[in-house]
Amino acid sequence: MFDDLLAEANNDPRMIQSHCERQRVGRNDRLKTQMLSRELQGVKTDEFLLRALQQPNYQDPRNNLCVWARPTRAVGGMIEKVQQELRALAPGIWTTPSTCLHMTVLEIVHTLTPEEVAACVATLRPCLKEMADWPLKHRTRLIKPMLNIDDGAVALSFVPAAGECRDSVSDDQYTYLHLRNDLSRMSCENGVEVVARYATTSSHMTVARFVSNKDHGDKRAMESWIKTLEALNIWLKDNYHPKIGQPNKVDVDCEWYIGAERPLEIRQGSLWYGGGETIETGTAY
Template sequence: MGLAQAIDDFIADAGDDLASIQNLCEAHRQKRNIDSRQKLLQHEFHGIQADQVLANLISDPEYVDIRNNLCVWARPTQALIELVDFIQGELQMIAPGLWIAPASWLHMTVVEIVHSQPDDVVKQTVIQLLQCLSALVNLVLEHPVVLGRPQLNYDDATVTMTFVPIGEREYTYLHLRRDIANICTEHGVEVGSRYFTTSSHITIVRFVDSAGLETRASRKAWVEKIEGLNSELREKYWRRNLGEGPSKAGQWMIGAERGLEVREGRLWYGGGETVQYGKAVSTDVP
């Protein structure tokens, strides 16, 4: 099943209702944290999954990541970047064996069109999509979407900042992902996304070794730190609609400050090149 159909089925299961979509997305990410907590704290835990490719890139300037991707990206707002920076610092105090995603590399993959392919495959796909690149990055101008309720999700390899749809618009982030995938399909490119239907996250740290988390007690402290940060996020940044709450970091209009981008190349950690920029979305859109 293609990504667009999978998302459409999810929307249909929710009755194409904003509150139901939000509740299902919320349930999915809460379950992921429950599962991760159980895994990290089990006595037979098999260890942190260090990213060996990233570790090689850090230790060896000559090392080449051969995975080439083509994606539609959304860049976080400055308020979100500052929030991520604070959280990264808090996490690094507990686990020094972290790779901290640089601010300029922070992104959310809206749709992963091609992943882990040779460079020539990616470039050929770009050629196929030339006529619709502008449509891919500017769809949010016609259909503004808002995410909010920032929360940390974690596993044995990464920590991400995740979001769910908020606001009053029935057209949600899931609708946007579906429609971008459909545009690609209409131009002969079947989206090869690794990400599940409700995915809306920014990867903020990755493990390159297990320093600081070798014992169950240290992993328990790690989990409790993340849970404490999530309590702070709920208290300070969650709100139901735009305009509520004390901070801009609690809501994210996708494409605000910087428009969407189509990126190609070695994108896994935040690199690559932009092949199409979109226009920034006005935050004054009703």
């Protein structure tokens, strides 16, 4: 998925991080302008989620096959604090339950029938355990959490580490993009072409979704919402980013090793909101 980007960056973690940072900051700037414009009428409500909340027997027809990473305890605690602030300003927002929090490391196939997903699983069965255990061989570290500004959801994104608070940048030579690239290659080499909805460098978890416009129905409410997200990003930077010039100022709150505490999971089914089932689990380290 990222062969060209990694080659252009000479596999240098610093260049890779810089690219990912530019992408997410630029996207936030674009979406902020869009959401504060007169043309935008509120936020985009998630109709599938709304049906699921209103109809107990509703079955989401979109079936996926994905590789998930679950947050560590420290990252989960940080998300809980963020969600509390979001609910305080927008009580009508839906926040992702802690048991459903996940980052999609790789979306292999999406929006298929259960039978089509089952066929892909059968094809990949011989390599699923190796995929789930890949972080045991190649460890990748994420840092610098930041909230994404979006008119459809709120996500917490990270960037690949590049030697921050470590002896050498070489400690972070294998980045999140390398991990995604390798898992994609393994899937393709074992018979299932990766058909993700979009190829993005973003490493993010959705922490909230919009199910109504009652909290964002006018320009003043939207301005207040954006200001809250920006204030939370300052708080995240002050409390959860590695401190420049303080090499010993790092702990589990500042970083996330993928597969640490909780291993990668291969999951199938209606996965959009944390549902579905795990068909293979890796080994945590």
